[in-house]
Amino acid sequence: MLRSRDMSWWREGTVVAVAFALCLLGGALRVDDTVTPPPVAAYLLAAVSSGLLPARHRAPVATVIATTVCGMLVAPIGLLSTPFTVAPVVIGAYSLAVGAERRVALAALLPAAALLVTVPPFFETDFSWADTSRLATVAAAPLVAAVFGRSTRHRRAYLTIMEERARRAEESRDEEARRRVAGERLRIARELHDLVAHQITLANAQATVAAHLFATRPEQARKSLDELVGTTRQALDELRATVGLLRHPEEDTSGTSALTEPAPGLAQVPELLSTFHRAGLAVSIHEDGTAGPLPPAVDLTAYRVIQEALTNVAKHAATGGAEVRLVRDRDQVTITVTDDGGGARETQERPPGYGLIGMRERVAAVGGTLDAGARPEGGFRVSARLPLPAAGKTARKTDGATDGEGR
Incomplete structure (x- = not known):
């Protein structure tokens, strides 16, 4: 001065x-x-x-x-x-x-x-x-x-x-950088939620079965503990792959984060269902339409919707079974997961979660829509419609009932 x-x-x-x-x-x-x-x-x-x-x-x-x-x-x-x-x-x-x-x-x-x-x-x-x-x-x-x-x-x-x-212009560049960082954090948060919530739910179910059978049926309890070891090992592997995003934030051309391991898709759904079977949840699947390769982003989103919906059934629904219906046609892929259990009823101690929020964000990211809510005849229903590239660009929007947002 x-x-x-x-x-x-x-x-x-x-x-x-x-x-x-x-x-x-x-x-x-x-x-x-x-x-x-x-x-x-x-x-x-x-x-x-x-x-x-x-x-x-x-x-x-x-x-x-x-x-x-x-x-x-x-x-x-x-x-x-x-x-x-x-x-x-x-x-x-x-x-x-x-x-x-x-x-x-x-x-x-x-x-x-x-x-x-x-x-x-x-x-x-x-x-x-x-x-x-x-x-x-x-x-x-x-x-x-x-x-x-x-x-x-x-x-x-x-x-x-x-x-x-x-x-x-400098402020715009900074704002764009902050927006991209926030988007990447949200994407990683969704990955962590889907992976950890699914594996921890299965591990909790297997540990509960082992504890229940430990005194009366030790051999069955040992089998449940072996499955628990495999589940936790898989959870650690998938968690390590997701955390790799923090060190290698490159993105592929499909718009999904580059994982250190191949991203799952509908081809891995049978293996996913078997993990729920071992945890005591009987899941039936019905497929209609012609099976074929899907875009990586749609394939991953379809897998995550099925995974999160079944995880919600195992955590929140008072039932031992669920149904997955997968319909493929030229324009879109429709996924419907239903159960006949307690639906969206939550205990007062359980805080609202981010399962449905994450599913809606994933589906909206590929231009699809998601409906979720209680069924009139009882239970809960999740339905996602994912457009295919041949159908053109679909407006990104989310709609549907807000009941059960805490699932």
Whole structure:
């Protein structure tokens, strides 16, 4: 701050000194093109007119008027009116054009230029055409300085606009980066929820069975414990693969996060159902339509919907069975998971979860829709419709009942 203030005083002092020197040079010039020492009046006039310049930033119009009055006194005190003697007027005109509006600048400068050329002919003897051209130069000097001042004003305004645009572009880039980071975090959160919730639910069911059979049927309890070991090992492997996203955040062309292991799909559904069978949940599956390869994003989403819906059945529904219906056609894949258990009833101790929220987000990400809610005849139903690329782009929206959002 102090350094900037020192530089400002130094700049103002330089401007005043230059204006004072130019005024003295003009006071030394004579009509016959000779140079003589400037009289005392020239020193006084130069000091007064130059001393007015530091006020040109705060009061530019008053500074131009005051320096113009000093310029009008050049001829009456016996000095030759030249562009040098009106240097303070020129400097004031430049500052006025930079800081004031165009109408204000013209209203002050045009009368000033006219006054500078109307007074000298009354005091200069033997006025000639050469004197006319000299006075024309005197009148033009502040106007030319004003043109340069307007150019500087426009350039500064342009630089300000460019800086503002650059600042906004930087803010937009930062906002886009934050949005992408938030999207990646949400995607990883969905992966972790689907993997951990499914495996922990199965592990809990297997541990419960083992504890129940430990005293009466130790061999069956040992089998359940062996299955528990396999379930936890698989959970660790899938968790390790998902956490790899944090170290390798590259994305493939399908728009899904790049895992360190192949992403699951509908081909792995039979293996998924077998894990629920071993946990005590009987799941039947019915498939209609022609089986074929699906886009990676749709394939993964279909698998996760079935996995999360069955996990919700195992956790929340008071039933030992569920049904999965998978319909494929040319335009879309429809997945329906139903059960006839307790539906969306939750214990008061259990806080609402993110299962259905995550499913809706996954389905919406591929342009599909998801319906979820209690069935009139009892139980719960989850239905997802996933469009295929041949069907064109489908509007990304989610609808359906909000009942059971805590599942």
